[in-house]
Every structure is written in structure tokens, then in C-alpha cells.
Amino acid sequence: MPAHILILDDDPDVATAARLLLRRRHGAVASLGDPSGLPALLAQGVPDVVLLDLNFTPGCIDGAEGLALLDLLRAQPKPPAVIAMTAYAGVPLAVAALQRGAVDFITKPWDNERLVATVDQALARRAAVRAPTAATELMGESNAMRELNALIASVAPTEANVMVLGENGVGKELVARAIHAQSRRAAGTLLAVDMGALPESTFESELFGHRKGAFTDARADRAGRFQAARGGSLFLDEIGNMPLAAQAKLLTALERREVTPIGADKPEAIDVRIISATNLDEARLFDPAVFRPDLLFRLNTIVLRVPPLRARRGDIALLLAHYLRVYEAQYGRPARTVAGAALDSLVRHDWPGNVRALRHACERAVILGQGAQYGLADFALGGPALPAATMTPAASNGSTNAEANASTFAPAFAPSCTDHDGTLDALERHAIASTLARFNGNISHAARTLGISRAALYRKLGKHGI
Numbered sequence: 001m002p003a004h005i006l007i008l009d010d011d012p013d014v015a016t017a018a019r020l021l022l023r024r025r026h027g028a029v030a031s032l033g034d035p036s037g038l039p040a041l042l043a044q045g046v047p048d049v050v051l052l053d054l055n056f057t058p059g060c061i062d063g064a065e066g067l068a069l070l071d072l073l074r075a076q077p078k079p080p081a082v083i084a085m086t087a088y089a090g091v092p093l094a095v096a097a098l099q100r101g102a103v104d105f106i107t108k109p110w111d112n113e114r115l116v117a118t119v120d121q122a123l124a125r126r127a128a129v130r131a132p133t134a135a136t137e138l139m140g141e142s143n144a145m146r147e148l149n150a151l152i153a154s155v156a157p158t159e160a161n162v163m164v165l166g167e168n169g170v171g172k173e174l175v176a177r178a179i180h181a182q183s184r185r186a187a188g189t190l191l192a193v194d195m196g197a198l199p200e201s202t203f204e205s206e207l208f209g210h211r212k213g214a215f216t217d218a219r220a221d222r223a224g225r226f227q228a229a230r231g232g233s234l235f236l237d238e239i240g241n242m243p244l245a246a247q248a249k250l251l252t253a254l255e256r257r258e259v260t261p262i263g264a265d266k267p268e269a270i271d272v273r274i275i276s277a278t279n280l281d282e283a284r285l286f287d288p289a290v291f292r293p294d295l296l297f298r299l300n301t302i303v304l305r306v307p308p309l310r311a312r313r314g315d316i317a318l319l320l321a322h323y324l325r326v327y328e329a330q331y332g333r334p335a336r337t338v339a340g341a342a343l344d345s346l347v348r349h350d351w352p353g354n355v356r357a358l359r360h361a362c363e364r365a366v367i368l369g370q371g372a373q374y375g376l377a378d379f380a381l382g383g384p385a386l387p388a389a390t391m392t393p394a395a396s397n398g399s400t401n402a403e404a405n406a407s408t409f410a411p412a413f414a415p416s417c418t419d420h421d422g423t424l425d426a427l428e429r430h431a432i433a434s435t436l437a438r439f440n441g442n443i444s445h446a447a448r449t450l451g452i453s454r455a456a457l458y459r460k461l462g463k464h465g466i
């Protein structure tokens with residue numbers, strides 16, 4: 001008979017203690033010390049709940065092995081509810097596990113009552129369907145947002161090209177989506193292109209398409225983004241990061257309202273509405289050394305400025321309530337309110353990473369908050385949330401939480417932890433999430449610290465669903 005509950009831990013003492021404790025309550029409890037036996041065990045039947053240690057190989061504390069096992073468990077046709085088990089210092093890792101589909105986590109050594117209650121809840125919740133993640137609706141009741149929404153409503157039905165300006169994470173892409181949704185082109189597609197991420201060598205082929213045989217790798221005809229978005233809108237994101245040579249090619253296409261695929265002998269008419277966005281401040285955008293004025297003139301028929309969150313503090317409570325509800329539903333946590341003093345501080349906070357950072361802070365609070373209400377510490381505004389007990393020695397010597405977090409992850413780069421499939425992926429996700437948290441969601445700083453371009457970071461955020 002398949003085990004009802006499975007304990008996957010290489011420490012026999014841990015496995016025995018958990019088995020004895022849980023057997024009193026739930027008949028069928030099994031344990032497995034060597035994860036290589038997991039596929040065979042799953043072939044016999046999938047357990048209802050798995051208590052999963054995140055580190056197996058001695059010396060590996062990055063959790064990549066556990067996360068890969070979590071993926072395997074989650075990929076089962078009727079996946080078990082997985083409870084991640086970590087040492088105290090592994091709380092950020094537990095957060096990564098939750099984001100990847102674990103239903104809960106427990107730190108070792110555990111409190112017996114808490115372990116039993118966690119397993120009970122996991123069993124109860126197993127059948128529950130996860131709520132969809134977050135709204136793509138542009139929320140806000142502040143005057144600034146009302147004005148912005150009114151402008152969107154009046155501009156959307158026209159064919160005018162719109163340029164959306166604003167800091168990172170303010171909601172520029174949401175504005176673009178709202179314009180498209182309210183436009184006469186709403187039945188067509190809104191195709192987003194990260195202009196900063198297009199390598200110069202493939203810029204034309206990506207945007208304008210190519211014909212079979214036009215260059216070595218052109219094995220078939222390929223439509224460019226302009227053709228693919230025909231009848232709809234093209235969202236040119238990060239337009240301020242385009243090299244000048246690419247700007248010239250884009251300008252020609254917009255002026256002529258036609259594009260010529262590479263290798264084609266005739267141009268093709270284009271039928272798209274252009275919505276563009278950048279976080280460049282206007283002084284830079286109007287600097288001809290950075291951005292061609294003639295291209296700017298084509299793109300910014302209408303300019304919409306999305307104010308930073310600190311300039312519309314009236315929206316903060318609403319956004320907090322919204323994203324807390326979203327993540328409570330997603331993680332199956334009870335609905336809780338924010339304590340009054342915490343709310344005051346959150347409203348006064350400057351949110352350098354804007355709504356994106358607020359959203360991440362809400363996710364952390366839902367995952368880590370233990371009180372009856374959310375307190376300020378749950379939102380970890382200064383960096384990743386590490387409860388005092390999780391501090392590494394470096395942190396207790398006066399370094400910041402962020403540094404403590406970085407030191408927790410440092411061994412993750414030991415080669416012995418990175419040589420199997422999925423491991424690097426998990427490490428990458430981890431590094432990105434912690435760096436973003438460290439910089440309050442600021443994409444530019446995080447990208448610089450990670451040593452990659454902003455565009456590459458965006459791609460990776462999409463890939464990891466962060």
C-alpha cells in the first residue's frame with residue numbers, strides 16, 4: 001500500500017523521530033534516506049504528503065537537490081502536498097521552496113505540535129486548487145491614478161502612438177496593456193518586445209522578419225514582430241536602452257510604415273499601434289546622444305507619466321490589501337490585516353522599487369508572517385526577511401540582513417553543488433530573488449550586482465516566474 005506520508009531525509013535520526021511522531025496519528029508513514037530511490041517509490045504510488053529535506057549531499061546547503069526533488073514531486077499526475085524541511089538558517093531557501101510549489105515549511109529542530117499541525121493542514125489543503133496569481137488590472141484610487149486612468153481612457157481609442165514614462169516597477173507595462181485593451185485593436189494581439197534585450201545582430205530579423213536562405217541560419221521564412229502584431233499593438237519596452245544604430249532602423253520603419261524582411265525584395269506594409277516605455281529620466285531621453293529626437297517625435301505623440309508610488313501614497317494601503325489577499329489565496333494562508341503602526345510605516349515608506357517591490361514584500365509577509373496580524377518586520381523592507389534566529393555569524397557581527405543572506409547563499413557556488421541538472425537553475429532563481437530583495441526590487445542595481453544586463457535580468461525573471 002502506498003505511504004500516506006513520506007519523510008525524505010538522509011538523517012536517520014530525523015526520519016525516525018518524524019515517523020514515530022506522525023505514525024500515532026496517521027497510520028501509513030514511510031521514510032526514505034536516499035533520494036535516488038524516489039522514482040521507484042513513486043511508481044508504486046504517490047503519497048499524500050511529503051516532508052522533504054532540502055539538502056542531501058554532505059556540504060551542500062544550497063537546497064538545489066531538494067528543489068529538484070520538489071519539481072519531480074510536483075510533476076506527478078496527482079502531486080503530493082510537499083512540506084519543506086530546513087535548518088533555521090535556511091529560511092530564505094524555504095521561501096524559494098514555497099514559491100516553487102511546496103505548501104508549507106518547517107524548520108529543524110521542530111516543535112512536535114507544530115509538525116503535526118502542519119501535516120494536518122497540508123492533508124486538508126491537498127485538494128484545494130491554487131488561486132490564480134495576481135491581477136493585471138491597474139489599481140489605484142489616488143488623484144494621480146484617477147487622472148492616469150482618465151487619460152488612458154481618452155487616448156486608448158485613438159491610433160496615436162503612446163510613450164509611457166516612469167521608474168522601474170511603477171506599472172508601465174500594465175498601462176500599455178490597459179491602452180491596448182481599451183483600444184479598437186483589442187481583438188488583436190499586444191506583442192511586447194524588450195528592445196534593450198534585442199542583440200544588434202538579430203535586431204532586423206526579430207523585428208522585420210527574414211526570408212529563407214537570407215543568411216546561414218535562415219532555414220525558413222520568419223515573420224518579424226511587426227508582422228506578427230498586425231492589427232494589434234506592439235509594446236516596445238525599454239526603448240531607452242536601444243543602441244543608436246537600431247534606433248535608425250526603427251525610425252525608418254515607422255516613417256515609411258513598412259518593413260522589408262531580410263532577403264525580401266519588396267517591403268511589407270505594417271499595421272500596428274506603437275506603445276513604448278522607458279524608465280530613462282526625461283533629461284536623458286531628450287539628450288540626442290542617447291535618443292534620436294526624430295524617433296522620439298514619432299513615438300511620443302502622447303506621453304503618459306506613471307508617478308512613483310511615493311508620489312501617490314494614497315494607493316499603498318489598497319495595493320497592500322490587494323496583494324496580501326492574492327498571496328494568501330495562492331499560499332492557502334488565512335486572511336490577516338496589517339497592524340495599524342505597521343500600516344503607517346508602510347505608507348510612509350518610499351518604495352524605491354515601486355509596486356513591484358510592494359508586491360514582493362506582500363509575498364514575503366504572507367509566507368513568513370506568524371502573528372495574528374502582519375507586522376512591519378514581516379515585510380522586510382530593509383532586505384530579505386531573516387528572523388533573528390536565522391542570523392549567520394556574519395550578521396550578528398553587525399552586517400546587514402542582506403549580507404547575512406548573501407553569506408547564506410555563498411556556499412551555493414561550490415562546484416560540488418552544481419553538477420546536476422536543475423541545480424544551476426535553482427541557484428540562479430535563488431540568487432536573483434535574494435538580490436532583488438536586497439535592492440528592494442530595483443532592477444538596475446540587481447542586474448549590476450548580478451553582472452548581467454537589465455534586459456537579461458527581465459528575461460530571467462520571466463523564466464523563473466519571479
Ligand SMILES: Nc1ncnc2c1ncn2[C@@H]1O[C@H](COP(=O)(O)OP(=O)(O)OP(=O)(O)O)[C@@H](O)[C@H]1O
Nearest residue numbers: 137138139167168169170171172173174279355356
Ligand atoms: N497600479 C497597479 N495595480 C496593481 N498592480 C500593479 C500596479 N502597478 C504595477 N503593478 C504590479 O507591479 C509589477 C510591476 O509592474 P510593471 O511590470 O507594469 O511595471 P513597469 O513600470 O513596466 O516596470 P519596469 O520598468 O521595471 O519594467 C507587476 O507585477 C504589476 O502587476
